[in-house]
Amino acid sequence: MERKEFIKTCSYSCLGLVGAAFFLEGCSGPKYLNAQFEDEYLLVPLSSFEYENKEENKFRKYIVAYNNRLKYPVSIFRFSETEYRALLMKCTHKGTELQVYGDRLQCPAHGSEFTQNGEVQNGPAEAPLRTFPVQVEGTVLKIDMG
Numbered sequence: 001m002e003r004k005e006f007i008k009t010c011s012y013s014c015l016g017l018v019g020a021a022f023f024l025e026g027c028s029g030p031k032y033l034n035a036q037f038e039d040e041y042l043l044v045p046l047s048s049f050e051y052e053n054k055e056e057n058k059f060r061k062y063i064v065a066y067n068n069r070l071k072y073p074v075s076i077f078r079f080s081e082t083e084y085r086a087l088l089m090k091c092t093h094k095g096t097e098l099q100v101y102g103d104r105l106q107c108p109a110h111g112s113e114f115t116q117n118g119e120v121q122n123g124p125a126e127a128p129l130r131t132f133p134v135q136v137e138g139t140v141l142k143i144d145m146g
């Protein structure tokens with residue numbers, strides 16, 4: 001195979017992989033939400049967790065909520081219809097914004113990892129993540145940021 005043909009083949013393969021990743025992400029991956037505040041409560045519609053797969057309603061494991069009032073985003077994990085956990089995505093080691101992967105939060109700075117409950121799984125961080133009380137009210141999650 002000539003060099004030019006090899007590069008062309010590799011490029012198409014990479015594009016295919018990127019496209020597949022976007023497709024899979026679009027089906028069930030994380031949802032990023034610009035959530036609104038009502039007093040001290042961050043409001044997240046329960047429908048934010050829903051997605052359709054083969055005409056079936058399914059639920060995302062988590063979403064990530066942003067708002068200009070927040071210095072860091074908040075990830076909200078769904079455990080059941082009534083059980084959720086809201087975590088500040090701020091690393092307790094030196095304050096870097098965390099990234100969510102599946103059921104873990106990882107720090108890009110020095111590699112700390114946290115569980116979906118906010119507990120430290122791998123250091124150097126030692127303290128758990130800040131959590132916020134969550135209550136279901138009708139079709140909305142109210143996260144007490146106070």
Ligand code: FES
Nearest residue numbers: 091093094107110
């Ligand atoms: S700031 Fe997150 S591990 Fe250091």
